[in-house]
Amino acid sequence: MLIRKHVYFYGRVQGVGFRWRAMQAAKDLHLTGWVRNMYNGNVEMEVQGNGVMIERLFQELNSDRFIRIEKTEILQIPTLEGESEFSVRG
Known part of the structure; x- marks a missing residue:
């Protein structure tokens, strides 16, 4: 079943290769979406694909x-049709 999640990651998540690691893993797992650094030191992501x-x-x-992820906030959101890749934003 195709689902989409909007996620905020808190902790030691900037300056440690988080976005690159997320992009590589998402591509290997055939997931789509995006990831970006936030000005407050956290990371924001939308990811779509199989829940597992x-x-x-x-x-x-x-x-x-x-x-080192200390906390996450995860919301399930509507899926996007036509999205074909996972990318790093900003």
Whole structure:
């Protein structure tokens, strides 16, 4: 089942390769969406795909030794038709 989530990541998530790691893992898991740094030091992401694969993406990010996610806020949002890739914004 195709789902889309809007996620805020808090913790040590900037300056540690978070966006690059998210993009690589999302592509490997055939997920679409985007990720970007926020001015307040957090990271924002929208990710779309199979729910199991989205959970696997979160596990990949949590297992990275440089990234330390202290908190997440996750909202399920409507899917977007026609989206074909995962990209880094900003």
